[in-house]
Amino acid sequence: xxxxxxxxxxxxxxxxxxxxxxxxxxxxxxxxxxxxxxxxxxxxxxxxxxxxxxxxxxxxxxxxxxxxxxxxxxxxxxxxxxxxxxxxxxxxxxxxxxxxxxxxxxxxxxxxxxxxxxxxxxxxxxxxxxxxxxxxxxxxxxxxxxxxxxxxxxxxxxxxxxxxxxxxxxxxxxx
Amino acid sequence: xxxxxxxxxxxxxxxxxxxxxxxxxxxxxxxxxxxxxxxxxxxxxxxxxxxxxxxxxxxxxxxxxxxxxxxxxxxx
Numbered sequence: 083x084x085x086x087x088x089x090x091x092x093x094x095x096x097x098x099x100x101x102x103x104x105x106x107x108x109x110x111x112x113x114x115x116x117x118x119x120x121x122x123x124x125x126x127x128x129x130x131x132x133x134x135x136x137x138x139x140x141x142x143x144x145x146x147x148x149x150x151x152x153x154x155x156x157x158x159x160x161x162x163x164x165x166x167x168x169x170x171x172x173x174x175x176x177x178x179x180x181x182x183x184x185x186x187x188x189x190x191x192x193x194x195x196x197x198x199x200x201x202x203x204x205x206x207x208x209x210x211x212x213x214x215x216x217x218x219x220x221x222x223x224x225x226x227x228x229x230x231x232x233x234x235x236x237x238x239x240x241x242x243x244x245x246x247x248x249x250x251x252x253x254x255x256x257x
Numbered sequence: 258x259x260x261x262x263x264x265x266x267x268x269x270x271x272x273x274x275x276x277x278x279x280x281x282x283x284x285x286x287x288x289x290x291x292x293x294x295x296x297x298x299x300x301x302x303x304x305x306x307x308x309x310x311x312x313x314x315x316x317x318x319x320x321x322x323x324x325x326x327x328x329x330x331x332x333x
Contacts, residue, residue, distance in 0.1 A: 105314065106314075191312075
């Protein structure tokens with residue numbers, strides 16, 4: 083995680099935290115829910131929760147871990163709510179590329195990113211969450227275990243499952 | 258001492274994370290130097306991690322960023 087444990091009483095402003103963690107929270111939300119609009123809801127709800135609890139944050143452990151934990155819980159809550167309603171598979175809105183290069187390169191890259199998006203969404207939710215935090219966000223196995231509230235061996239198992247499934251699914255791109 | 262394909266499978270997650278002991282790491286490397294199938298598998302698994310590291314993270318769109326900041330300002 084990029085930050086360290088804060089000294090007690092040294093709590094950053096909401097804007098600082100938002101600037102540092104909004105993209106990461108959005109990525110986590112999107113990778114769990116597969117929907118950009120719901121991922122934006124995850125960001126908003128996460129930071130509203132942070133506003134209400136920042137004053138009582140006691141600086142135990144990295145603040146990033148605390149934020150990811152809130153974001154993860156928000157994403158799971160939205161996911162549960164969504165499962166209670168009928169989900170239209172066509173409603174899943176995959177992210178688009180932001181900075182295409184040449185036309186040919188951008189077409190290839192867009193195809194690859196679309197396949198990566200679909201592939202990750204075929205994994206189970208707990209496996210997706212572990213893979214996102216470990217292999218996309220670059221957190222340590224220990225940090226991921228704390229955020230997901232599972233053992234490190236459970237994280238390792240989920241990671242192995244994710245990597246193997248994605249390897250088989252994306253084989254043609256892995257040359 | 259080298260490991261078998263099945264033994265390497267067990268070590269793979271930690272091999273990819275670089276958290277094996279030096280002895281285990283050496284045994285895995287020795288196996289990979291002689292087993293093309295396992296070497297290909299490891300190469301592909303590393304490719305998965307590389308791809309998602311490069312393309313997996315997203316940026317919150319500017320319009321959403323502004324809208325959410327506006328909502329947060331009101332909440333504060």
